[in-house]
Amino acid sequence: MKLKTRLFLSFTLIIILPILMAFALYGFVALGGFRRGGNEMRPLYFSNTVDALTANTDADVNRLKQWSKAFPERFLNREILSDINSSLSEKNSFLVVKQGTKIIFDGAPDGMHPRYSKLPIYGKLSATDVLVVRLENQSGMLREVDFGNYRDHNHGQAFVITPTGSIVPGAGRILLTYVFWMALILFFTALIIVSTLYNSIIRKIRKMQEATENIRGGNLDFTLDVKGTDELSELAGSIERMKNRLRADAMQKIQNEDAQRKFLSNITHDLKTPLTSVIGYSEGLLDGIAPTPEKQMKYVQTIHNKAVEMNDLLNELSIFTKIDTNSILYNFEDINVKGFFGEFAEETEVEFESQNAGFRYVCEVADDTNMVADPSQIKRVLHNLVSNAVKYRRDDTELKVMLLVSDAGEFIQAEVADNGRGISQEDLPHVFERLFRADKARNTQIKGSGIGLSIVKKIVNDHGGQVWATSNEGTGSIFYFLLRKSSDKEEPSEQDSDN
Ligand code: ADP
Numbered sequence: 001m002k003l004k005t006r007l008f009l010s011f012t013l014i015i016i017l018p019i020l021m022a023f024a025l026y027g028f029v030a031l032g033g034f035r036r037g038g039n040e041m042r043p044l045y046f047s048n049t050v051d052a053l054t055a056n057t058d059a060d061v062n063r064l065k066q067w068s069k070a071f072p073e074r075f076l077n078r079e080i081l082s083d084i085n086s087s088l089s090e091k092n093s094f095l096v097v098k099q100g101t102k103i104i105f106d107g108a109p110d111g112m113h114p115r116y117s118k119l120p121i122y123g124k125l126s127a128t129d130v131l132v133v134r135l136e137n138q139s140g141m142l143r144e145v146d147f148g149n150y151r152d153h154n155h156g157q158a159f160v161i162t163p164t165g166s167i168v169p170g171a172g173r174i175l176l177t178y179v180f181w182m183a184l185i186l187f188f189t190a191l192i193i194v195s196t197l198y199n200s201i202i203r204k205i206r207k208m209q210e211a212t213e214n215i216r217g218g219n220l221d222f223t224l225d226v227k228g229t230d231e232l233s234e235l236a237g238s239i240e241r242m243k244n245r246l247r248a249d250a251m252q253k254i255q256n257e258d259a260q261r262k263f264l265s266n267i268t269h270d271l272k273t274p275l276t277s278v279i280g281y282s283e284g285l286l287d288g289i290a291p292t293p294e295k296q297m298k299y300v301q302t303i304h305n306k307a308v309e310m311n312d313l314l315n316e317l318s319i320f321t322k323i324d325t326n327s328i329l330y331n332f333e334d335i336n337v338k339g340f341f342g343e344f345a346e347e348t349e350v351e352f353e354s355q356n357a358g359f360r361y362v363c364e365v366a367d368d369t370n371m372v373a374d375p376s377q378i379k380r381v382l383h384n385l386v387s388n389a390v391k392y393r394r395d396d397t398e399l400k401v402m403l404l405v406s407d408a409g410e411f412i413q414a415e416v417a418d419n420g421r422g423i424s425q426e427d428l429p430h431v432f433e434r435l436f437r438a439d440k441a442r443n444t445q446i447k448g449s450g451i452g453l454s455i456v457k458k459i460v461n462d463h464g465g466q467v468w469a470t471s472n473e474g475t476g477s478i479f480y481f482l483l484r485k486s487s488d489k490e491e492p493s494e495q496d497s498d499n
Helices: 003-030 049-070 072-076 078-089 169-216 231-287 293-324 337-354 375-391 452-462
Strands: 094-099 102-106 131-134 139-147 156-163 333-336 358-363 370-373 400-408 411-418 467-472 476-484
Touching: 003 169, 003 231, 049 072, 049 078, 049 139, 049 156, 072 078, 072 094, 072 156, 078 094, 078 102, 169 231, 231 293, 293 452, 333 337, 337 358, 337 370, 337 375, 337 400, 370 375, 370 476, 375 400, 375 411, 375 452, 375 476, 452 467, 452 476
Parallel strands: 358 400
Antiparallel strands: 094 102, 094 156, 131 139, 139 156, 333 370, 400 411, 411 476, 467 476
8 A cells, every 4th residue: 555545544544534433432421321320421521501600509409309308407516517618619600598588507618608698588589490690700500498387487598609710519510520531532543544654664664774774784685575566665675776786887897807807918919929029120220140131021011911910909998998988079061971881982992902811891882872971980890890791701612792782771780790600699688798709709809809899889879870780690690780871951960089
């Protein structure tokens, strides 16, 4: 469940549950569940205060009524009257007893004395009547029980007075009970909901915290396993993916560093071999061990060849650093496809003839098809592909290479096909990676640094094209690349790119 939904549900529960419970509690109380000593705890207190107040003193008034009939002498006993008065004072009321015209008992607390002269006269008020009287600083409700015989002049009146200035004691209690239960219900509802939420959230947060600590410490060998569909689980999924990415990058970095080390040692070795020859042959010349001009010429030719070999290597190295720093500079031109590839094919054909190899060029695009490209860089692409075909030729078969240029809609497609050793299906996806050399190539004496095809890919991609290859081990390979045709609207442009 989403965190948002869970929070919404919790919020609703926290609001709704206590309200429902409060209703249930009200119903329980209203039905008399808390009834203690008559109906004093009923919610009646909040709706009908006069009834509530009279109900409050009913028990004591009834007692007085019984006495008036059976034990009138008790009205003259101060001790008994004090008892009644203290029972009444619990209910926020008090007792005043008058015999004849004389007040013989006055339970009125300070500040609540009635106007004694204005108290009703004997026999006027029945026990069920309620009279509102003025006390010193507030009003009060008065009930009366008469006792004794008027004719004998032995009569008296007992007044039960309840000041109305303060809240009915029963109502106070019931209010307190309400507040107490509401607070309890609120507390437990909130506790249960918050602890459920906390548990489900905190567990995930702890796991994520542990994971990020691990990542910070460089430990990427762990799995962050957080199940669920909420936002936190999604966050955990992102952390897990980030960690996997970091781990893959770290592995890649180690591999790259390894490959770079190997590349440097290969280049050093490859440079050292022709350099040794240059030193050897030039020393021979200086020492005069080549007596005839023909021999001297041969030595100089060898020195030149070796120097060219070193130059090629250094060029590769320079391109390699340019790729690394993304600083190959391009001079884009609008060039004629047929003319450009035809010129390259002519030069290559001559070279191939001298090496007893066959080179064929087929161009299927219209004569006026142009493309926007840097000719020297595309030449480098073709050169790398063709020299790979030569490098990885089969010893047992005459090498045949074909360059086919065809129309592919918005692009022109060039393919260099050979009948060489081919590349295994396992190595094929990696041949365009920097410093990659297929197992076969690594295990032979064929020199190479593993950057030729990565340069091809970089240049073609920077031209907005694509490059790919198909191959069959033992029968040969085809390398394809696409270059965008120039549209009529596009002016020939010359621009430098730092891609
Ligand atoms: P290098 O030739 O310097 O090793 P490249 O990047 O040019 O590096 O080529 C990468 C790898 O692809 C080579 O080591 C080789 O195994 C394989 N390869 C490239 N071209 C061919 C080809 N025409 N025939 C067979 N294998 C090839």
